Amino acid sequence: MLELYYLTAHELHDLLVKKEISAEEICRAVFDRIDAVEDKIKAYVTLTRDKAFARAREIDRKIAAGEEVPPLAGIPVAIKDNMCTCGVRTTCSSKILYNFVPPYNATVVEKLEAAGTVMMGKTNMDEFAMGSSTENSGFFVTANPWDPDRVPGGSSGGSAAAVAAGEAITALGSDTGGSIRQPAAFCGVVGLKPTYGAVSRYGLVAFASSLDQIGPFTRDVTDCALMLNAICGHDPLDSTSAPRDIPDFTSYLRNDVKGLKIGVPREYMGEGIDPAVKEIIGQAIKLLASLGAEIDETTLPHSRYALPTYYLIAPAEASSNLARYDGVRYGYRAEDARDVVDMFMKTRSQGFGPEVKRRIMLGTYALSAGYYDAYYLKALKVRTLIKQDFDRAFEKFDVLLAPTAPSPAFKRGEKTGDPLQMYMSDICTLAVNLAGIPGISIPAGFVDGLPVGMQLIGKPFGEGTLLRVAYTFEQHTDYHRRRPSL
């Protein structure tokens, strides 16, 4: 048997209800693992050890009292540090929020607490979720557990690395342009970005409000369904959350893809995609076809505009969302300011990192008088075209299949000098956020010991079908069972 810290949530749940282990033992096993590898991985910005043990013991008391506990009770989770945690500092890996302690929980944090999970701590990320490698953290760089010289992906790199390295059993990330799926692919775990509106954004520190969505990192598809069950649902505190009933996502975990129509957009299998990645995706397609899926090529003609569209809309919203970090009320405040304007300027100059500043400038420019129509408004129109591409594809197909990222994890420092190269690593994921639809990345193979992810894209609120295809694939492969040796 694997070490406790490398099991899945549903495996641990079985052991818990059989009383073979306690929640406290699970908690200890994971913190021992953290103590052993965290120096190398640096997945966490903040650890909440005392709270975690107190919580684990509370779950144990319930089990001892004969209470029936929910499937995620006692399961160690890591939370990306852009989700507010009451009484626990929430930094967005930014110097400007280095001391911010929210007086409230994000809705997802409340929901996970209701589901009985045990929070281990808050994970490292690209500052304000702006980046694809977690190298833009204002604090330190997180390592990829499969190769510490490589990046874990981003922006939710800390959460992905924590799950991959056994420093958490599951985790939450946020995905604005690929920030869950791409690090899931790089770290060899399952990561799902739900439909926009499926999960409440209340308490998620906003990067780009119309694109941000919270989702889970897990070791397999079953855990992913359990996490979705815990976090989805309408929230009266988020006007953009969808007022609809949520299904039991585990009901979609069927080893069966017969007759499902899967489209492969040719734009995601062409230029710019590493041949080794293409090879792995090709094998995955063959496997699914052999299992009875009907697979055909399709096209998303406007997908080449996804990147420029994204880099107008997301920075525009960010330039406004990040305006509140001015040193007046909370967070970092520059010393020795002459007056209020000087305080604003010094605080923001010193508090934000270079990528955040670059995007604030981009967004401010795109919204400025005289440029709005040419940039922001045009981008909104292209966004509609991109969405229509998907609508058309989904008239024919149940699911679309593509690589999650054009390459496996790249080396630390490899792309930091060239922002455009860095942006390109989200080329397969951006359009999904612009369309507001769900996408999942699952382990699909390895290249030179590095995991490669396969992305499945679904119709709005079609998470169930994604889980079904992913689960079937998982039943016929063992990539999700591999663990890095650290």
Place this chain on the structure above:
Amino acid sequence: MTEYETIIGLEVHVELKTKSKIFCPSTTEFGGDPNTHVCPVCLGLPGVLPVLNKKVLEYAIRAALALNCEIAEYSKFDRKNYYYPDLPKNYQISQYDLPLARNGFLNIEVNGQTKRIGITRIHMEEDAGKLIHQGTIATSPYSLVDYNRTGVPLIEIVSEPDMRSPEEARAYLEKLKAIIQYTGVSDCKMEEGSLRCDANVSVRPRGSREFGTKTEIKNMNSFKALQRALAYEVERQIAVLQEGGRIVQETRTWDENKGVTLPMRSKEEAHDYRYFPEPDLVPLVIDRRWVEEIRATLPELPDERRNRYIKRYDLPAYDATVLTATKEMADYFEECVALYPNAKAVSNWMMGDLSRLLNAHNMDITQCKVSPRQLTDMLKLMDKGTISGKIAKTVFEEMFATGKDPEQIVQEKGLVQITDEGAIAAVVEEVLAGNAKVVEDYLKGKDRAFGFLVGQVMKATRGKANPELVNRLLKEKLHSS
């Protein structure tokens, strides 16, 4: 010399008196210790999201309908981006290109004529907080900020440039205030800031069709200030033009103490607000049936009420206009008329002594200690002859000061009118006996002498003698002697 025409348009902000704020559950109550009426949402803490208070939408629609506007079927919120420490998110959630309502109007009275002033648009937005300084902003060593007001719901009402004088602008603002107050969606208290007004002013040679360059005037905190500021600004602009100068497009602030407008920022320094659709809120699709339901609950508005007063109570137009200028005044009037049917007598007292005393004490009618019942009781005492009109004035002043019932005042002060003919006749005899010379003058034809004798009788009775009786008895005695 060129004659100039004045063009004025007003932008009015009205605070809606919903219980909670526009996007969060915090209270909207005025006052309170600094930063106690706040929550994570109105403080704009990281990660929070706004949720529209439906009551705000209802109130805004109510106000818009009362101002004869068309309500949009589809509307949305936008972010207005600018940095200021009283604005916790450094953007204000407002409405830009798809406001809630458009194309309204209200009527004002100008020299006895009705004039229609157009309303371009009405939109909803959140209020900002307040900066507090030691002394003035320029000399204070620090700024403190109070976010209690942050997120209080506002509507902004933008007029057409239809006003042609500061008097018209004032009449528009007064009428706007009356209408909004009638709908019950705001207190419209300028002194508490629940009614705020900025003005766009320009002048042009009479007969010209193009608008002149305009300035925007801010910081006018009363109706009087509005009128004074506009009068000053119009004169300033005309003087500049007459000296061959040009008007600079700029924002100017009214200095109440100096009585002048001063430059604040030029067009070049104007903000680029970088409006874009608020992604945290969904667009509004406004149900027509709901709008009609709201319309059906609108109360009688000032114009209708005024017309009813003319018809039903047979009041002069002037009286009807003054009495309906505020809802409170009109409500008071109607309470009185329900107790005492002589509407003109009620109107005379309200527009006369009551208004005079309110003005003198800088009070409004809601603060008046005299209840409608007390006022009409006093009128009834006059009708019964218990007190004379002259005594009534004294009684009313006492009522106004103490809130006591008129009967009680009359008793305590011994102000009951003397109507006993014998008693007055005795006084008349005394006065005639003690003023033989004056009696002689009168009999010789000096009419003024009669007035003196009346005065002497009243003096002797401390004003309480029934004047008609005094007149009659004096004449009888004089002519019989």
